[in-house]
């Protein structure tokens with residue numbers, strides 16, 4: 001089974017600050033990490049390849065620094081790593097990103113299975129997984145929390161829902177996204193790190209993936225950001241005091257007042 | 262790279278569980294498995310036996326991290342290496358081939374058994390015997406306070422094989438946990454390192470094949486000495502890691518604890534306490550690293566250096582952890598904060614693998630020889 005896992009380098013959310021003037025993220029001095037959901041996607045890919053045979057290629061679109069993250073993926077068990085990197089990709093929204101990733105997958109000869117994290121913690125759109133599946137015309141499922149079995153070209157998996165889970169049969173080739181519940185990512189082993197240090201990371205640029213320049217980066221992105229702002233805190237806060245029973249009565253009264261207004 | 266891997270295991274697997282392991286006295290099997298999965302179980306074992314082929318220095322780097330998280334966990338890891346060293350240093354090829362690969366992969370654990378009720382600092386007082394009967398050695402006696410006792414799969418055990426020959430009358434053997442006549446006795450309740458198992462080993466007509474002897478007959482104490490010369494920097498570094506862990510907690514706390522309208526770190530008395538803790542920890546680290554590198558260069562005599570670093574770093578760990586409790590005040594005394602455990606854990610470092618008095622004896626005796 002040929003598995004591709006899509007990884008994104010994101011700013012470490014623990015120490016991200018917003019520039020108060022532009023309302024954009026200030027990336028300066030902020031450590032980059034692998035998108036946490038993608039760690040689970042990688043772990044699942046490595047686990048499935050070990051159990052059912054096959055190879056795992058880690059794929060990322062990003063600046064050259066994302067190569068380090070890809071090395072980390074190899075340390076955690078990926079067999080190969082490919083970085084799609086070109087200035088022309090800058091400013092891509094999810095539409096242009098899925099186009100770029102799809103071209104990269106095709107260039108790599110396709111895959112039986114592509115795994116992505118549910119969403120990236122910076123953009124939070126959760127669109128790249130399904131978008132990529134759409135571009136490549138693959139069977140798709142989101143929020144997989146458990147892969148039970150891969151048999152006769154079908155993946156039997158559980159999709160997390162608000163009130164339980166769906167059991168799905170997903171025919172290969174397929175793409176699914178994962179939630180954190182699916183596994184516990186491993187700690188990179190010493191041998192893995194040694195392998196990662198030596199591994200050659202394949203870099204593909206726009207020409208290398210045979211992309212149409214008009215569909216890349218900012219030019220290929222229909223999303224236009226008008227304004228970024230922090231929503232103002234709404235309404236006034238009132239602290240209820242008194243006995244618990246008294247507070248409950250007050251709360252009910254206030255809620256009724258709102259409902260009846 | 263070793264530091265990075267060990268650091269991540271410590272932060273993600275050890276620190277979140279340490280309080281519970283301390284409370285329940287549960288053996289940290291899961292954590293040892295994580296260490297093995299990260300290829301650190303065989304750090305000190307030669308590549309031909311499935312290990313990483315590292316030296317004392319590599320071990321020291323990994324164990325410093327583990328000890329920063331929990332000395333109970335780090336001790337369990339270290340004790341397995343202590344059980345393996347006699348095999349590495351004196352074992353035949355066959356014995357190495359049989360016992361080292363499963364240790365390197367982390368499938369099995371080892372332990373080291375010297376101490377008995379009447380043989381603590383005075384190792385020559387051991388009374389466990391091994392008598393050859395046909396093609397088998399028959400062991401009788403009881404070892405006590407054996408770290409990893411009951412948890413390890415095999416034990417490097419020293420026993421008297423010729424009572425007339427004194428120090429040259431003892432030999433080392435590998436005992437497997439399934440050997441007939443071998444059983445476990447009392448499991449100790451301890452002040453600290455409560456995640457580690459400390460237990461009695463009982464040999465009652467325990468029969469083992471003749472080829473389980475490690476090294477030559479009569480070489481038991483030589484093997485023990487070689488083993489502990491190499492393992493003492495490992496104990497020393499547990500002190501360094503522990504002191505670092507306590508310092509980290511103390512500084513973090515001192516920055517956020519407000520008294521007299523100021524963070525307590527702004528009081529010079531507290532600052533100086535912290536400064537001394539940091540200075541001593543750094544000095545201990547420098548000494549341990551230097552000694553580890555020295556040992557890896559295979560000098561003829563390493564006992565003095567090895568003892569020096571064990572004494573110094575364990576004394577530092579005791580002082581630094583005690584002062585960390587002081588910095589945290591009453592909160593430090595409570596189990597809600599990790600420093601009281603650190604202080605309890607520190608004490609063992611001054612006792613096991615030769616008490617600090619015995620280490621000073623070694624240093625003193627070496628000085629006496631040197632200035633002849």
Ligand SMILES: Cc1cc2nc3c(=O)[nH]c(=O)nc-3n(C[C@H](O)[C@H](O)[C@H](O)COP(=O)(O)OP(=O)(O)OC[C@H]3O[C@@H](n4cnc5c(N)ncnc54)[C@H](O)[C@@H]3O)c2cc1C
Nearest residue numbers: 373374375376381382406407408459612613614615616618
């Ligand atoms: C938690 C724990 C784990 C252990 N794990 C192991 C293990 O895995 N394997 C193993 O074989 N052993 C193990 N031991 C035993 C440990 O190595 C001994 O406890 C240690 O060597 C000291 O022996 P003792 O406790 O009998 O003290 P004693 O020898 O009775 O010493 C008592 C006191 O007298 C002092 N003293 C004794 N002789 C002298 C002297 N000549 N000069 C100056 N002072 C002296 C000592 O320093 C000490 O302060 C463990 C012990 C503990 C507590």
